[in-house]
Amino acid sequence: MSGGVDSSVAAALLLERGEDVVGVWMRLVPGGVDTDAPRCCGTDEAGEDARRAAARLGIPFYALDYAEAFGRQVVDRFVDAYASGETPNPCVSCNQHVKFDALLRDVVAKFGGARLATGHYARVADAPDGTRRLLRARDAAKDQSYALYMLGQRELRRTVFPIGELANKTETREIAARFDLPTATKAESMDICFVSGDYRDLVRKRAPRAFDVGPVERVDGGVVGQHGGIGGLTVGQRSGTGVATGERLYVLRLEPERSAAIVGTREEITRTTYELRDVSFTRDKPRGNSFETSAVLRYRGTPLAAAVEVIPDGAILRLAAPALVAPGQAVVFYEGDEVMGGGIVRAGSPG
């Protein structure tokens, strides 16, 4: 339970179904530390909200400490990614390494829980062949299945997403109101939960070298300006490179070893082929190693026609039409509403 309305309602729905429910809140920042992320779900204040919601539901509640795992697996990875010219996705890291790894393991192995329920907007369904399928939420506008693509059968068999079955956020709030949950009117959480202001300040503090000034170059090597550090740049972004050439230039590639930013026109930066690493599948790996898919390149992004070829240490993504996705971002393979798998765009992909 994050302290927000979604996980509180998830608990309420399970309780209503007659399940034996235990609430767990994850402390994600060290206790007593003055955090500058006031709306982070892992702060003491959020924990108090979660505790109140659990009390209203009359379920046991535990505040468990995952600050170490979160710091190492999410915050450190976030900083390292920006410092090495990638664009991280902290929600993916948190789901992969904290919620559906450390927490799920504790829930099952330590506390004897049959399943872990979260307030994610996604669905898990039983297929006739006995496998569990990860599906988009009924409410497409709230769908969070993109950030859950790394779940495999092992995790999906132990996971429930009660909120994903609801029609929309209004229904969630109505249920919260019906259970008189104190979180019913709480505001939505922010994008990067552990950063309150500018994420660059965090990266600058933790990886000052990522803010060495460096050259801004065109693809042909011509220097067109200077930038204030690759830690503050994202592939695909337009502003911030300090270049005034009259053309609309976007960051095409970041080369951390020489602090260089390569820029290009819209045409130059979009591509059809990307190499993916850390590729995983929700069900069995596809037969034949090649398949057609609908690729989603960003959270709530539009599905794009693509072909995927699985290679020994990742996959090659071939889009039907050029598009842009930054290294470090997740590409998720869909078949209709079902998530088939996904991977992370490798830095220095062939372009």
Next chain:
Amino acid sequence: MKRVYLDHAATTPVDPEVADAMARVLRETHGNPSSIYAEGRAARVLVDRAREDVAAVLGAQPTEIVFTSGGTEADNLALRGVMKARRGLGDHLVTTAIEHHAVLDTARDLESSGHVRVTIVPVDRDGRVDPAAIAAAIEPKTTLVSVMHANNEIGTIQPIVEIGAICRDKGVKLHSDAVQSVGAVDFDTSRIPVDLVSVNAHKFYGPKGVGALFVRRGTRLATMQTGGGQEKGRRTGTENVAGIVGLGVALRVAAERRATESARQAALRDRIIDGVLARVPDAILTGHRTERLPNNASFCFPGAQGESLIVALDLAGFAASSGSACTSGDTEPSHVLLALGLERHIAQGSLRLTVGRATTDADVDALLAALPPIVARLREAAVVSV
């Protein structure tokens, strides 16, 4: 599910006689003890009677008892009050590595103010303070020594009489946080050479939010808060009449039952200690084997994490704690266990079981059946994935 409560060191249920006495006060006596008319005098009588009861159990005079809001305030008042009253004459405070945070953090706070120097004396593997180490730590400018009587986490009882004799010999005041021991074991200030003693009602079946500080006659104590001058100016503020009455009754009842309860609980404690050591592989008993509170059985289980133990036991129907209740929710290993010389990873697997008046042999049987498989499961979970 039937619950088994094994965390009497955190707090105890209020004795029915105490609850009745308090309810009577709340319903029938509304006067302010400072008022001179009949209603005020009626309240004053109740506070005075409680003070007499507390003094009698502690072997003290009623004027030596100051009521506070609990153990933490009593500790704060003792340390801050004595150091402030003696400022200019001395600036050195001696305490131990296993004190409750109410003492340790107060000492650190005084130190950071710049007026007080603090020496922290270590303990041995059983959590015992060597009186000779206290003697060696005392300097000409030492004002106060603070040594807890019984530790809240591991139950070890300190050689307070010897330490008191040393302090008296050197002309240094001795404070003892006896929050865990008063009510459970005999603590007679007419025999123990101690100058200040902290007491907390909810540790001996009294209400939460009320405690007392024994201040031996002749001990100068500055006040921490200013106001109407109650408690002879040592702790100002309108008295918590019902709470004070509850404390008085609770301590009197505890003293009456002490002989029988202490022996009965010690037998349950020993069954837990022997049973756990026999049934859980590699279990480590923390604290002294014999010089310990009659109700405390505390352990470390290498390979299991304390927080997980508490959750798993709770889900199985048992209330227990990992170290002190005041630091729960914190996975940092306890300063007490580290002070015993235990490694961090071992100290993280701590479990404290404290029996009480309602604990039965059947409860101990249930615990001894439930605990070993839980520890085994947690140890397994720590090394393999789902």
